[in-house]
Amino acid sequence: MHKLDTLFLDRDGVINMKLDGRYVRNFEEFEFIPGAELAIANLSKIFKRILIVTNQQGIEKGIMSTADLNSLHQNMLQQLKITGGTIEKIYYCPHLAAKNCKCRKPNPGMIEQAIIDFPDLENKNSYLVGDSDSDITAGNEMGLITVKVDNEYTLAKWCEELLSVIE
Numbered sequence: 001m002h003k004l005d006t007l008f009l010d011r012d013g014v015i016n017m018k019l020d021g022r023y024v025r026n027f028e029e030f031e032f033i034p035g036a037e038l039a040i041a042n043l044s045k046i047f048k049r050i051l052i053v054t055n056q057q058g059i060e061k062g063i064m065s066t067a068d069l070n071s072l073h074q075n076m077l078q079q080l081k082i083t084g085g086t087i088e089k090i091y092y093c094p095h096l097a098a099k100n101c102k103c104r105k106p107n108p109g110m111i112e113q114a115i116i117d118f119p120d121l122e123n124k125n126s127y128l129v130g131d132s133d134s135d136i137t138a139g140n141e142m143g144l145i146t147v148k149v150d151n152e153y154t155l156a157k158w159c160e161e162l163l164s165v166i167e
Contacts, residue, residue: 004166005125006118007047008111008144009087011054013131014155015040015076023058026068027075035156040085042159046166049088049118053110053128053138059094066094089117105130106137111144129155 012018017031024030044050052073058064073090080087091110093103103109111128115121128139129147139146147158 004047004127005049005122006114006127007043007050008053008114008126008128008139009040009050009155010105010128010130010132010135011052011090014129014149015052023056023063024072025058025064027072030072030076032079033154033156035154035159037080037083037085039154039156039159040080040087041083042163044084044086046163047127050086051088051114052090052092053105053114053135054090054092055097055104055134056092056094057096057104060096060099069094089114105132106134106141108138108141111138111142115142129158 009015012024015033015036016024017033019029040050056069059066059069069092077087091113093101093105093110095101095104097104101107101109103113123143126144127147128135128144129149130136130139131149136146136148149155149158
């Protein structure tokens, strides 16, 4: 079976539950959305690589440190590895939305950086899965196939659909 190229995933609302009105600051507050771990394990088998692109302005707001975020991500990656999922790299934007930097979605800076880091990345054969309009805008701007998920249409449901079409 031909592998699909790259899968870009947003984090909050796609991989883990969003917290009402506040940021996920550490792994104790991190809760996988039901089915997300298995979905990532299955998606790891059909995509050349999986990358995370996530806005994390809680860092610049002083709510969490870069070390807190890195620790949370290391724990998340460890947990995903146990279930057979592999995330190749995590890109995050620590800047405030008001700064309108090029790395904060809806701007495509994190995706552009991934294309630099992975020169063989083929946009037209790559997907971005996100739960917000800003995710979809960033993916569309870079020519990715975009998928919007929510509490009903989750990463796990999309993964099931994708597997049924490509196998």
